Amino acid sequence: MGEAPAFFVDNLQNGFSNGFGLKSKGFETFTDVGDKTFVIGGANSDSTSSVGIQIYDKSTGKWVIPTVLGTKPKTCKGHSAILLNEDRIMISIRGSTPDDCIWFLEVDTEYVKEQKKDFGTEVVAWSKGVTGEAEKPVVISGPSGVGKGTLINMLMKEFPSMFGFSVSHTTRAPRGMEKNGVHYHFTERNVMENDIKHGKFLEFASVHGNLYGTSIEAVEAVADSGKRCILDIDVQGARSVRASYLDAVFIFICPPSMRELEERLRARGTETEDQILKRLRNAEAEIEQGESSGIFDYILYNHNLEECYENLMELLGLGGSAPIKQKPSSKVIDPPSNHSVSKINNKMVINCETKEVGNEAKNLIILDVSSLKGGAPGRTRGLNIHAIDLFSDGLNGIRELR
Numbered sequence: 001m002g003e004a005p006a007f008f009v010d011n012l013q014n015g016f017s018n019g020f021g022l023k024s025k026g027f028e029t030f031t032d033v034g035d036k037t038f039v040i041g042g043a044n045s046d047s048t049s050s051v052g053i054q055i056y057d058k059s060t061g062k063w064v065i066p067t068v069l070g071t072k073p074k075t076c077k078g079h080s081a082i083l084l085n086e087d088r089i090m091i092s093i094r095g096s097t098p099d100d101c102i103w104f105l106e107v108d109t110e111y112v113k114e115q116k117k118d119f120g121t122e123v124v125a126w127s128k129g130v131t132g133e134a135e136k137p138v139v140i141s142g143p144s145g146v147g148k149g150t151l152i153n154m155l156m157k158e159f160p161s162m163f164g165f166s167v168s169h170t171t172r173a174p175r176g177m178e179k180n181g182v183h184y185h186f187t188e189r190n191v192m193e194n195d196i197k198h199g200k201f202l203e204f205a206s207v208h209g210n211l212y213g214t215s216i217e218a219v220e221a222v223a224d225s226g227k228r229c230i231l232d233i234d235v236q237g238a239r240s241v242r243a244s245y246l247d248a249v250f251i252f253i254c255p256p257s258m259r260e261l262e263e264r265l266r267a268r269g270t271e272t273e274d275q276i277l278k279r280l281r282n283a284e285a286e287i288e289q290g291e292s293s294g295i296f297d298y299i300l301y302n303h304n305l306e307e308c309y310e311n312l313m314e315l316l317g318l319g320g321s322a323p324i325k326q327k328p329s330s331k332v333i334d335p336p337s338n339h340s341v342s343k344i345n346n347k348m349v350i351n352c353e354t355k356e357v358g359n360e361a362k363n364l365i366i367l368d369v370s371s372l373k374g375g376a377p378g379r380t381r382g383l384n385i386h387a388i389d390l391f392s393d394g395l396n397g398i399r400e401l402r
């Protein structure tokens with residue numbers, strides 16, 4: 001297969017074909033949105049970091065380096081870019097892995113507009129495109145020792161293909177059996193604070209003297225695996241998630257009494273006396289807020305564990321015979337190095353040509369973007385993808401990818 005051309009140019013307008021003063025390292029695309037030209041790739045990226053972004057403001061004649069938010073695609077061997085709905089640029093990455101090839105750079109969405117106000121700079125935000133939709137995440141809160149972890153473990157054990165746990169970050173030290181990356185991402189405070197500053201967290205809170213937080217990536221990764229995400233977070237965190245973009249179900253677990261709560265905490269034997277007392281002091285305020293704040297959709301009393309678990313399953317639609325969940329296909333597209341993108345109404349057509357001796361095949365990938373959901377700071381979901389194989393003798397067949 002021949003070498004891909006150095007870069008593709010979309011919407012290139014007068015005066016930009018040369019003399020735009022950009023030091024090129026190749027692989028740039030140029031996309032006009034109003035008075036601005038978004039230059040993606042090349043000059044602003046070094047070979048190890050992510051794809052760079054620069055903006056040329058035609059009204060001032062100046063270049064601007066924007067604040068870039070969201071999880072970015074890795075450096076790639078080239079990409080194609082096309083403007084979508086005047087507020088985001090769809091990027092297809094050449095020679096990428098199947099689940100990593102469609103990305104959106106949001107340049108004027110509501111989220112970006114809000115962030116521009118906060119940062120006082122130009123802002124763009126990356127969002128990875130994925131097929132299918134995610135089920136509503138489940139937020140579980142309750143005082144320390146009430147049984148949240150126990151209930152979540154039971155659920156995950158019984159329905160391993162249905163639920164996935166959002167692995168939080170924390171600055172607290174691991175307990176004996178806890179594994180980094182499984183129970184928590186155990187993190188240094190300064191690292192976590194820096195990531196919070198850069199918008200990587202859905203929520204965070206100081207709980208019992210330590211910093212805890214849910215990264216956007218933690219929740220999205222569970223949804224990507226086709227599972228329903230479960231978050232075990234405190235009441236402050238639940239309040240933040242309520243106020244965020246994430247549409248979730250909120251459940252508060254209540255102990256039968258403070259005395260019983262204390263007994264459970266002591267019997268668990270994972271905290272020092274000081275830590276137990278601190279948790280018990282915090283528990284009173286948490287229970288008060290859990291019962292009255294309006295954050296929670298449901299309150300479950302964990303008196304008898306089996307009964308509480310039954311009730312939890314009922315709430316999650318798993319009462320009686322649980323539905324068999326089919327894992328959605330994670331198949332996405334895999335455009336080859338030399339592809340081009342064009343737009344027809346709500347459909348993006350990715351044209352992938354393969355030229356082999358005696359066989360010239362044309363493969364069109366159609367991306368229906370009419371039902372997109374979500375977006376930065378999380379994933380852009382709801383991509384609908386079809387592939388059409390056209391051979392030299394005409395239409396050969398249509399493959400449904402999902």
Ligand SMILES: Nc1nc2c(ncn2[C@@H]2O[C@H](COP(=O)(O)OP(=O)(O)O)[C@@H](O)[C@H]2O)c(=O)[nH]1
Nearest residue numbers: 144145168204205207212213214232233234237
């Ligand atoms: N806001 C927030 N709270 C969290 C997060 N992860 C855990 N927590 C809460 O932090 C508190 C302490 O958790 P942990 O140290 O595991 O102790 P435990 O609740 O006694 O098992 C609990 O109320 C958790 O729900 C998070 O990502 N965000």
Ligand SMILES: Nc1ncnc2c1ncn2[C@@H]1O[C@H](COP(=O)(O)OP(=O)(O)O)[C@@H](O)[C@H]1O
Nearest residue numbers: 144145146147148149150264268302303304305
């Ligand atoms: N309904 C219950 N009755 C008695 N003990 C319970 C019950 N639910 C949980 N426990 C126990 O209480 C302790 C605290 O539960 P855990 O799940 O660690 O709480 P949390 O995650 O809310 O801090 C554990 O030892 C657990 O086995």
